[in-house]
Amino acid sequence: MFTGIIEDVGTIDKLEKDGGNLHITVQTSITNELKIDQSVAHNGVCLTVVDLKEDSYTVTAIQETLDKTNLGLLKEKEFINIERAMKLGDRLDGHIVQGHVDQIATCTTIKEENGSWVFTFEYDKSLNNITIEKGSITVNGVSLTVVNSQLNSFSVAIIPYTFSHTTFKTLKIGDTINLEFDVIGKYVKRLNDLRN
Structure with a gap:
C-alpha cells in the first residue's frame, strides 16, 4: 500500500533482460534504508527488492508488468519516481495507492x-x-x-x-x-x- 507521495527520484543504473523478465537496478539516496523482499513503487509499479548493493538495488519486472506499464520503455540513466510502502500509523498525505497500474x-x-x-x-x-x-x-x-x-x-x-x-x-x-x-x-x- 502506498500514498503516491514520491520519496526520491532514482536513476536507472542497469537494465538486464532475463527471458521475459527485466531486472532493473536503481541508484537512489534511500538504498541504505531498504531490505531484500521490501515493496517499492517505481513510477507507481509495486516491485520487490531482490538484491542490494552499496548505493543501488535491483527489482524484477515480469512480462505482464512490462506489457501493462511503461517500465519496458525505461533506458539506462533515466529518472524514475520512487516510493516505499506506507507505514501503519503514518499520515496518509496522498491517497490510497496499491501500486497496481491499470x-x-x-x-x-x-x-x-x-x-x-x-x-x-x-x-x-x-x-x-x-x-x-x-x-x-x-x-x-x-x-x-x-x-x-x-x-x-x-x-x-x-x-x-x-x-x-x-x-x-x-x-x-x-x-x-x-x-x-x-x-x-x-x-x-x-x-x-x-x-x-
Missing part, C-alpha cells in the same frame, strides 16, 4: 501557467477506467487531483515542488506514463457494471 497513457499537452504546469494525458477508454473531476489519480506513482475529466483524457495541475521533486520535470509530450485509477472509484464502477 493502464498506460500518453502525455498530449504541457502548459506552463505562471509558476505551475498543467499536464494532459489521453488513455484508451475501451479498458473502462474512469476519472472524475477533483477525484484522485496516480500518474507515474504521483498522487494527483484530476481536472478537466473527459471520457478518455484528463489533466492535472502540478505545483513547483512536485515538478522539481518528481519525474514531471523530465516529462515530454508523447511520453508514455503509468496510470492507477482511484481504487474506490474502480469498485463503484464494477458494482454499477454488474447491476446493468
